[in-house]
Amino acid sequence: MIATRGLRKSYRSGRGRKATVVEAVRGVDLDVKEGEIFGFLGPNGAGKTTTLQMLTTLIEPDGGAATIAGVDLLRDQAEVRARVGYVAQGGSTWDDSTAREELVLHARMHGLSKAEARRRAADALAAFQLSEYADRPCRTYSGGQRRRVDIALGIIHRPRLVFLDEPTTGLDPQSRAHMWDEIRRLRDGGMTIFLTTHYLDEADALCDRIAIIDNGEIVTEGSPDQLKREITGDVLVVGLNGATPKAAALLDGAAYVRKLETDAAGLRLYVDDGATAIPQVLRALDGARLDLDSIQLHRPSLDDVFLAKTGRSLRD
């Protein structure tokens, strides 16, 4: 649905000898599949918005190539615009107009007849659970309601691909969870979603695949689980009633154990996949009649992935 190769953009600020060039995006390759929620994650200033603006034709790349929803980005920008939806960070609703008015207007802008625009608006209001407030001015909505109107506006022309720039920034935890459900619903209806986010938990919980960008370059790409496993695997913390040395001798060298450490809590086993290692550990301990006290599975976070790839924490 999206394929980019070597996409680049620099900004020049100042003049003459004082001019500085910021390489905002330095050759980005992305492959987004049809029907997935793809998260674009990175710290402030990493190049997320610049990339998104290139993909949605708002700014022109300096170089590289991209195909968006089957259309060559550099050759036919109008067709790309017709085929995608875009929801900007700040949203696009007016304070004094109602959600229904905005939706009808947007549908009309996409060339729909008055009657069809009204029908689309009513469908969108129902789908985003906004019918109750549909005829109230947007300034009276909560942050979450307003964000839902923004997304309904962005997809009123029923595109197969939608770009969401930080869809949950500024929302309270409940509205964020609600928004995640809305986004999953769009995906389940067959839409492809490309979103940017600062939030590690959002990328982890919501996205089928993610790419992490830092300093204008993609540092890694894959499903959240894949990326976390690649870096460190899972960690099993095994509590044993005084039998730690015996258990260590038993499990050290087992094919599924990458590394083994002992500490006050018991054993730390570094394994590729915790879910398949747990039954094997249990069987081995049981076979040797060693008394198990507890077993805990720790999965590495996306921050561990970022740390491993860049030497910095994404939270800094």
Ligand SMILES: Nc1ncnc2c1ncn2[C@@H]1O[C@H](COP(=O)(O)OP(=O)(O)OP(=O)(O)O)[C@@H](O)[C@H]1O
């Ligand atoms: N119009 C511009 N002129 C000059 N520099 C710019 C311009 N727009 C962006 N930049 C610079 O390009 C780099 C990438 O910015 P961009 O907005 O794409 O990052 P971002 O990952 O979206 O950040 P944030 O999460 O803060 O929105 C930054 O160093 C930024 O200062």
